[in-house]
Amino acid sequence: MAIGKSVKRVDAVAKVTGRARYTDDFYMPGTLVAKYLRSTIAHGRVKKIDTRKAEQLPGVEAVFTYEDVPETKFATAGHPYSLDPAHKDVEDRRLLTQHVRYWGDEIAIVVADNKLVLQEALKHIKIEYETYEPLVSPQASLAKNARQIHAGSNNVIGESGYKVGGRIEEAITNADIALQNRYRTQMCQHCHIENHIAYAYMDDLEHIVVVSSTQIPHIARRIVGEALGLPWGRIRIVKPYIGGGFGAKQDVILEPMVAFLTLKLDGRPIKIDLSREECMIGTRTRHPFDVKMRAAVNKDGVLVALEMDAVANTGAYASHGHSVAGAAGAKTRLLYPRAAMHYHARTVYTNTPAAGAMRAYGAPQVIFAVECMIEEAARKIGMDPVAFRMKNVARQGDADPLSGERFESCGLIECLQQGKDLIRWDEKRAARPKKQTGPLRRGLGVACFSYASGTYPACLEIAGARIILNQDASLHIQVGATEIGQGLDTIVAQMAAETVGVPFADVHVVSTQDTDVAPFDTGAYASRQAYVASNAVFRAARELKAKILEHAGRVTGILGGELDILNGAIVDRKDLSRKVISLKEVALDAYYDKQRGGQLTADVSHKTCTNAPTFGCTFVEIEVDIPLCKVDIKEIYNVHDSGVILHPVMAKGQVHGGVAMGIAAGLYEEMKIDAETGKIYNNNFLDYKIPTAVDVPDIGCEFVETYEPSSGYGNKALGEPPIISPPPAIRNAIYDATGIAINELPMTPHTLFKYFKEAGLF
Amino acid sequence: MNRMITCTVNGKKKELSVDVRQSLLEVLREQLGLLSVKQGCAVGECGACTVLLDDVPIDACLYLAVWADGRSIRSVEGESRNDKLSRVQQAFVDEGAVQCGICTPGFVMAATSFVEKHKHQKVSRYDIRRGLAGNLCRCTGYETIVTAVQKNLDDDDQ
Known part of the structure; x- marks a missing residue:
């Protein structure tokens, strides 16, 4: 296994x-x-x-x-x-x-x-x-008489939105408390080390x-x-x-x-x-978002309504166009599915580098705004921020309020509970003085997220898998899904080994995709591959196993479903310890027997028509150095519900990397643009600071394992989600430490200085 | 203009004719086929091209090939012997410190130098982080890389 x-x-x-x-x-x-x-x-x-x-x-x-x-x-x-x-x-x-x-x-x-x-x-x-005149901000490109960056576009690529849960105005008027605020996120760059x-x-x-x-x-x-x-x-x-x-x-x-x-x-x-300098401006960036939000909440802790009005800046060319803004909004209604929710987004052209897909595809931007607003709401009614979230987040049995699709697996409340225990939330809050006044102040923060396991129903989700039994009883497997560092090849080998019944070491994955020979799959994005490919691999492995057993039956004369495969041997189904024939003998027979011979292969293309939501949260403890306007992370934990964890070490690796990228988006990274000329100042690693090993702390990570029935092996998305919740969790911890709400990213000393000064700390 | 240099690369003596404008990275990749030496930024910021020069980690992209005359160079190709991984390489595999892999050879070399320098010394995770701060990784958040080095040092103590 x-x-x-x-x-x-x-x-x-x-x-x-x-x-x-x-x-x-x-x-x-x-x-x-x-x-x-x-x-x-x-x-x-x-x-x-x-x-x-x-x-x-x-x-x-x-x-x-x-x-x-x-x-x-x-x-x-x-x-x-x-x-x-x-x-x-x-x-x-x-x-x-x-x-x-x-x-x-x-x-x-x-x-x-x-x-x-x-x-x-x-x-x-x-x-x-x-x-x-360079139009470097959405305000400039949306101004009256602004020159059209693309003829006929009016500098708007698209608008979209949804309304669920009834009338928002009524909900806001009738609720105990109404809140509004505006949140802004910055332009980041992927900084993959291979240009x-x-x-x-x-x-x-x-x-x-x-x-x-x-x-x-x-x-x-x-x-x-x-x-x-x-x-x-x-x-x-x-x-x-x-x-x-x-x-x-x-x-x-x-x-x-x-x-x-x-x-x-x-x-x-x-x-x-491309050189690094070209890669940072001439490929893609993360869309900066500007989100106006309103929320309605009752004093008993019920989140009644959220309204989001977002402007996404896509830069000079559409690339992923408006779909980033649309997809980002779709995630939020899965997180608080019982609240009335209105989302509207507009994506605009500006004279800045083109934005495209970047880890979690807009969700970090919109969920930053949502989790800031949720924090405001909890604090306004005097409720513990974790308790407020536990009361309102998605639970088992909830459904996407727009599509009506039920969540088959949802462990978010358990994630919150586990994160709270890991960081010793209650104990630390009880031990802390009510008001901190010194230069170093401690704070605890939390934020949650939801994400999806693919793009269905927005896009078609096809995955292909082909498995061949070799002469020496090893398996070759080809998939259309791509290894990009996340560990897809290993996961695919695990799935095939599990289902066919051969040792993991006997499965060889063809890592290179060549469109002349590889099965069709649209590729690595949307954290979709382990989920979408799971059914293709499962079906191909099951089909190959059936063919092997059929052939083994012909070789041994034992017919009628009496055989099974265990650890690379053909065994008696009723007594798995009784070896009937080796898989190698069957394989050689299949290749070379003049009467029975015929290569044993399976080739499956699977279309997935489900999209399992995935959940999780970040808990963080920080210390703010008020005079230096610096944040020091003392402890940070991400807890995820990604269904069954297929490979614990690699799963944690995804979380560590995502959290580090999230910390960097929260505290360090921003593409700096000259407002007058539109030139990027810092398109290199010397001036655009991605974290080195000393800039991130030890990162804690746990999983709440649920079972997702729509997946071949019970798993759900994990690759992108870890990046989503660290920035708002850190922001909420700064709020907790200082009483000051930072409403923009990144929260560099430069940003904190501005807010601290406004709040009269200096 | 070309110049002849003599150096030791992964234990073998080499005589090379190099263009005086070429970086060590270019010569190692293009003349000697040492493709583990990766270019990520070409200006010494990312560390993907880290090799050991007389056992000290350097960015091969910033180092002119002619300067290597008379010196000894180690790249990751020379670290595994007879199909057996070095202890640092093995620790990277065991701890899950490898993801996309583009920074891995440089990191293995930086870590190898760190481990050799700190044998039998007590070092903290923070010391390891400082020791490896010249190499960038965008996949792992450094967590498992630090652990791989830490385990390696602990093993050396035994």
Whole structure:
């Protein structure tokens, strides 16, 4: 039995020995390199571009500008294709642009035989701009008579919302207490350590091979086809190991360009390897949100209503467009499903780097606002913040108030109880003086979240799995789902071993996805893969097991369901300890017996039509240094209900990483934009501080294991959710320590100073 | 302009003709095929290209290859012998300190140097954190990496 055990991660040895190959580790002789010419203004139009001098430099193969690329506009979001024209992603991008929409926009591209020449060539391109006023905030781009960043858009990509639980005005008027406030979150960047990189070549006159660090090979194939106007079957995407993505690689960024270049240059291999500085502005960021909220609460602790009005800033191009704002709002009604809830969101264009998918897809932004407001409400009625949440959060038996779908598993109240015990909430609160006045003040904070296990019913959820019994009785398994560091390959091997009945070590997962051979799956996003792939793997494993047993029956003459597979041997179903024949003998027979022979394989595509909500919370104790405006985390715990935990060590790894990213979003990280020019100040690791080992504390993590029946193995989403609740929990702890409500992120000393000064602490 | 250098790489003597403009990272990857040396930022901020130069961790992206003349370089390729992982590598596997893996070779080298330097010493988790602060990881929150190093030092005490 492999499920629930911390078996050895299948790619761990390859990675500690440096033998795991990433996109940059495949060397093809004669590979050309390419680099974008990026704009040095945030908004405007190229009047004139002269590339002649660059083209003449020895070593330069070609220079392409916006005049040379297809007119076709395409969408880059890593979503499944939609047959419904109303749900198509926004097609607002060409391969290169004359209309500059952010500082760093891609105007031209140089191809050369070495990197040094590339740098030199870029300096020789002469460019004249017509400049427009940069619209760097939603306020500016929504202002009357603001120039349209994309013609015909009015700088709005989309609006959406929902209303559940009745009339909000009435609820607010009739409730004991009404509250309102406004919360703002910042622009962050994923900072995966492997920058975006891709190369392409052709191995005949028609087919383009693209090797890319992507989370979504099958989607990338379709989008490259769309961008170049080629049949999708002519594109082959290969995804080797990838060095982190966090959503930035759930977007098709370099693949269409490398494909275009190889097509233009006789199928020669061409690589684009973004620098860190380019990657931080030229790929994707997290949407900053501005959320106006109202809440109604009764003195008995019942949360009556929440109203949210959000503006999401998507920057220069739609990318994931409005779906981030829509998906973010959908999570909140799962968290407090018995309250009346109105959500409205608008997503706007600005002249800033394009925002896209980033870990938890908008939920951290909206849930920050919700969990700040919930804290206000609890404090206003004088109720313990944990008790208030326990009274109002989702429980077993609740349903999504919009769809009516019941939660089959929900352990959030147990998570809150466990977190409270871990941090010794009651004991510490009782021991603390009523009002703290010194320079160092302690505070306790809590916040919860809900998330989903996929994108259904917004998108189609298909997962594919193929299993082969090899001659030596080992299994090869291929899935369309992608390993991006989260441990998917190991989980898939565990599932197959569990269901077929072979030792975990005998299952080999083909880690590389190659769209020419891999089963179809849309890829790593929405924390969907272990959930969605579970049923595909389960069905394929069950089918293969049935075929093996049928063949074993023919070999041994024992027919009629009398056999089973245990630990790699065919055994008597009624007496599992009695070995009938080895699996290896059966496998060899299947491959080579002249009468009975026939390879034993299973190939399943499974469509998931459920989407299990997943829950959890953060508890944190902090110390605020008032004069230094600094927050020191003393203890932090995340407790999750993610259904059955398939691999405890890897599950904790997801939580540790998510909490660290959450702490950083809460306290440190922000892309800094010059309000006048739209230039990003800090697109490098020296100025944009992601945490080092000393900047995060020891991170505690526990699970409340429920069983989710819609999943193949009882599991639910876990990858993204750990990032959601740390920022509001830290904010609520600062509130607890100081009595000051910080309503924006990040809570750097700079931000705290502003609030502390306003509150008269200095 | 090229220059000849002589250095020891993972225990083997090498004579190399290197472009004076090339970083050690470029030479290790492109001439010697040591692909464990990863580039994450190219300016010494992320530590993904950490190798040991005379047993001291350095960022290979910032170090000119010509400076390596007469010196000894260790990369993660040289740490496992005869299909057996080094103790630090094994600890990374055992503790779940590996996720996407792009920072792992650099981290293993930084951790190896830390462990060698602090053998038989009492160090706290915070000391380990400080010792590894030159390497960035976006996946693990450092929790299991710190534990792997801690376990390794504890084992060494026995």
